Amino acid sequence: EVIISPREHLDEALFQISQWVGMSDLKTFNLETTLLNDETVVLLAITDIQRERVLGSYLAEKGLDEISYIQIREHLENPAQGSLLRILTGNYKFAIPKAEETKEILDRLISKNIVAFQTGYSLLGDYVDFASSFLIPKSVIMLETFNLNEQNEISGAGVLCLWAGMKEIISIVFREGATEINSISGRQLLQMIEDFLNCPEVA
16 A cells, blocks of 8 residues: 655655556556446446456356346445445445435446346447456556645545556545546546645635
């Protein structure tokens, strides 16, 4: 675990980080979405299940093409160590939806063309590429900044960045009741870190 604050020498800190995350402008997949928090939780559960299947395919394990509602509920209730859902809920206060809420959330993801349903659930479009490429998160980068405003109230901003390879990086930006998920390049990640270390004003 490494903690970097503005007291560090900024150029040296960024150089050291670049040795881990790279400085490429390339991305394996394109992902740009903003979802309600409960939608984010369910999406990551489905993504985790699909990621496990892709990893299993390298071991000649054969999985079903679609994901059942029961499998989604099982992963929501007991996310595996190292899974995207476990990383998110283990570090931030994201509630796991109740069983009676999950199908309604899945219906919302279907309406947004993120998920499809036939006999089971499956990801669509860029979300397939995301699940197929972002296989093993190797680094977790948490960016946080806080300001004290004129009313002596604390305002904060936070971003969670997950790194699974030189061209497989995502940023998860926390909004009021919503989550923004984007694929970013190594160079974009370094710029984001620099912006946070420069202590931006937070409204």
